[in-house]
Amino acid sequence: MDWIKIIHILCVMGWMTSIFAVPRAIIFWRREYERLGENGPLGDLTFRLYRFSAGLSVIAFLTGLWLAWDWGFPVWVLVKLAAVLALLAHYLFTGRLVRAAQRGEFPYSDRWLRVFNEVSVFGAIAILWLVVVKPF
Template sequence: MEWIKVLHLLAVLGWMTGIFAVPRAIIFWKREYAQLGAFGPTGDLTIRIYRFSLGLGVIAIATGLWLGWYWGFPLWVWSKLGLVALLAAHYGWTGRLVLRARKGIFTESDFWLRVFNEISVFGAIGVLIIVVFKPF
């Protein structure tokens, strides 16, 4: 079971990297697109980070469910899963932004994208608090 925990933590780290990096990268992609008027290397990198971290997110959720099942799904696991579901929805929305950016559609402001990026930080902090303190 310890190897599942290791795999889970590695996958979570990779997924969180994408969750935190991609919205910020869209800001730079937007600026690059405005300057070049075309798809550039920042967009390519952003897409690659999103795709890679998406796979890690799937592994993180699958191994998290496995661990939850192993522990009998105590209340703290359900609370964590609720926050993870919100983070997954946030990541899905990020994917929508990436798909629109591939078409050259950047309607959100830099400020909006920065706030959107920081929302995920609060979700990650909530997950950490629940996992470490297990308040329920």
């Protein structure tokens, strides 16, 4: 079971990196697009990071369910799962932003994207608190 935990933590770390980095990268992608008039290397890198982390999120989710099953789905795990689903919604919306950026559409301001980026930090803190404290 320790290997499942290790794989879970590793994949969560990779997914979280994308959750934190991609919205911020879109800000710089927009600047690059305005300068070049087309998608440049930063856009390609941002898309690849998002796509790669999608696989990590699936592995993290499956290993998390495996661990939860082994633990008998205690209440704190169910609350954590709800928080993870909220972060998943954030991630999927980020994917919509990436697809729009690939078409040269940047519908939100830099400030909006920064706030959107910080929302995920609060979600991650809530999940970490649930894992460490196990309040339920």
